Amino acid sequence: MTTAAAMIEVSDVWKAFGALQVLKGITLEVPRGSAVALIGPSGSGKSTLLRCINLLEVPERGRVRVGEHAIDCEHERLPADRELAAFRARTGMVFQLFNLFPHMTALENVSAGPRYVKKASPLAAKEQAMTLLDKVGLSDKAHVYPSHLSGGQRQRVAIARALAMNPEVILFDEVTSALDPELVGEVLDVIRTLAEEGMTMVLVTHEMAFAHEVATTVAFMSDGAIVEIGGPQQVLGEPNNARTQAFLARFHSFQRSFAGGS
Amino acid sequence: MTGVTYSWDFSFLWIYRWLLLKGLGFTLLYTIGSILLGLLVGLLVGLLRLSRSWLVNLPLIAYIEAFRCTPLLVQIIWFYYAFPVLVGIDIPAAIAGMLVLTLYTGAFYAEIFRGGVISIERGQWDAAKAIGMRHAQVLHRVILPQAIKRMIPPFINQSIIQLKNTSLVSTIAVGDLLYQGQLITSATYRPLETYTTVACIYFVILFPMTLGAQVVERRLQRSD
Numbered sequence: 427m428t429t430a431a432a433m434i435e436v437s438d439v440w441k442a443f444g445a446l447q448v449l450k451g452i453t454l455e456v457p458r459g460s461a462v463a464l465i466g467p468s469g470s471g472k473s474t475l476l477r478c479i480n481l482l483e484v485p486e487r488g489r490v491r492v493g494e495h496a497i498d499c500e501h502e503r504l505p506a507d508r509e510l511a512a513f514r515a516r517t518g519m520v521f522q523l524f525n526l527f528p529h530m531t532a533l534e535n536v537s538a539g540p541r542y543v544k545k546a547s548p549l550a551a552k553e554q555a556m557t558l559l560d561k562v563g564l565s566d567k568a569h570v571y572p573s574h575l576s577g578g579q580r581q582r583v584a585i586a587r588a589l590a591m592n593p594e595v596i597l598f599d600e601v602t603s604a605l606d607p608e609l610v611g612e613v614l615d616v617i618r619t620l621a622e623e624g625m626t627m628v629l630v631t632h633e634m635a636f637a638h639e640v641a642t643t644v645a646f647m648s649d650g651a652i653v654e655i656g657g658p659q660q661v662l663g664e665p666n667n668a669r670t671q672a673f674l675a676r677f678h679s680f681q682r683s684f685a686g687g688s
Numbered sequence: 689m690t691g692v693t694y695s696w697d698f699s700f701l702w703i704y705r706w707l708l709l710k711g712l713g714f715t716l717l718y719t720i721g722s723i724l725l726g727l728l729v730g731l732l733v734g735l736l737r738l739s740r741s742w743l744v745n746l747p748l749i750a751y752i753e754a755f756r757c758t759p760l761l762v763q764i765i766w767f768y769y770a771f772p773v774l775v776g777i778d779i780p781a782a783i784a785g786m787l788v789l790t791l792y793t794g795a796f797y798a799e800i801f802r803g804g805v806i807s808i809e810r811g812q813w814d815a816a817k818a819i820g821m822r823h824a825q826v827l828h829r830v831i832l833p834q835a836i837k838r839m840i841p842p843f844i845n846q847s848i849i850q851l852k853n854t855s856l857v858s859t860i861a862v863g864d865l866l867y868q869g870q871l872i873t874s875a876t877y878r879p880l881e882t883y884t885t886v887a888c889i890y891f892v893i894l895f896p897m898t899l900g901a902q903v904v905e906r907r908l909q910r911s912d
Contacts, residue, residue: 482814507823515820525815529833539819542829584815591819 433458433626434595435496439478439488441471448474449485450650456595456643459624463637463658466647467673472630475647476597479628480517481510492517493594515543518588518596522603524580526572532559532583533568539591551590558586562616578609585616596620598629634677638662646670698881704872711868712889718854718864722789723847729790730797737802748798755795761856764788768860785857792853796846804839805831837908844901848894855890865889 434456441449448471456462464472477483479490485499495513497505505513526535536555540546546554559565562582572580581601588596598617602610614636621627621640631637637644637658644661646654646669654667665671701708737748755763768784779787808831816826858867869886873879 480818482817511817511820511822514818517818519814519818521811521815521818523811525809525811527812527815527830527834538816538829539821542825543820587815587819 431457432491433460433493434479434628435489435491436475436479437489437491439475439485439490439499441474441478441483441485448650449478452478452488452650452652454645454652454655456626456628458626460642461621461627461629461640462643462645463641464628464630464645464647465632465634465637465661465673470647471650472647473599476519476599476628476630479595479597480514480519481505482514482519484510511543515539515591516594518591518593520581520584520588520596520598520601522600524572524577524584524604526580526584526587528572531569531571532564532575532586535572535583536586536590539587543591555586555590558589559583561589562586563612576609577605578612581605581613582616585613585620589620595626595628598627598631600630600632602631602633634662634674646673648673694880696881697878698885700876700878701872701881701885704868707868707872708865708885708889711863711865714863714867715851715854715865718786718789718857718862719847719851721786722793722854723850725786725790726793726797726850729794730801733794733798734801734805737798738805751791752795752798755792756799760788760792760853761859763792764856764860781857781860781862785860785862789850789854789857793846793850797843800839800842800846803842804835807838808834840908841901841905844897844904848897848901851894851897852890 432455434454436452436454439449439452440447452471452475454462454475464475466472474483478485478488479492481490481497484504487499489496489498491497492513493516495516497509497513499505526532527538530538533552533555536558537546537548537551540551540554541548556565556568559568562585564579564582564586567575567579567583572583575583584601585596601617602613605613610633614633617627617629617636618640629637629641639658641658643655644658645652646661646665646667648669654661654665654670661670662674665674733748733752736744737752739745764785767788768779768781771784772778805827812830812834813826816830821829854864855866858864858870861867865886869882873882876882
């Protein structure tokens, strides 16, 4: 078994919202240092799966393990607030709409986790936050509020905020979907660097080219299940499943129309 | 046609200046007291209303709607005359008045508080939880600092209305400004001057407050 090497292990995870069964027994292993891209049509459960990995959504059934910590979810019992918080503290997440704290500067956003969750000293938290802002190329914006940052800058602050907790993995939930096209590149650059440094990550994305370039594994989801999983070349280039083919055909026809038009 | 030739004379009120001042003191005491106590009630009830449990919510909703959907005047009379019969304890008018004003404004504050908290986007909760904050920390560090800004304008409005609301305790003989006005009227038979003066005193206090509220509101909007 590869379980010993896997950094994230999702076993038979089920999740429903009311009558809608969103995840139907998902099993997924993410090896340490790898990047898994989740692709698929909207409503297929990609984001819900991501939110189940850090327990922002608690599965009604199944097991989620990140690093050495696992949580078994049973229908009857919700894990305690303390348990969930400790689990999430080790799992970074970056959101489509940034979700920066608007009443805090970039620096305060990044240092909030270490200060309030890890109880780091204000000075230590500040120094670490400056280092991380520098890493994402925003040290000159440390004292600026989110409302005065561009979308790309906000998302880079959000990545720094996730990194500040020294997470074992980072989850990216369509992090470039809300960005103007010219701002996508600067965010992808940061993620690419993290991947090269060996950060374990799971990305929900519609950027097929980026998934192809950065992901070590691509999983195609449809209707609450992973229907095809493999290397990016195989899943994106020569998909076996009919639904994967149909989904990717839309992207390919876009690319063809671009190529034809230019 | 005597009404047309009514000769206004406010001078007699000078004798009663201390009575009016005393009434004003009671009015301010009831206003500030019920605002502070009401805030406490509203904060507690508003926070508990965020719970997902029906067991917690049902009695709180009952309390809030009972006080929001019945006239304050009826509540005051009920608490002073009917409630003592039910529980078999006499409540002094001064306490009944403060109690009802507190519960009444507390019901409104609770909804202002809850409304402010739930107006903050879901994503703020997600982001704060994602870095490992516990529920209370999310509220304290992320949600409330943003929500309070949104609560301030409705809170000020409700508090301004509350000052006028206190005049209703005069019906159970609590010596507020209006009650003193009634006393003066019954002694002098000059309701026009007396009630005009009473109205002016309310206005002189509240008008600057509404202007202040507008300034605060504009400043809050700018800081968004």
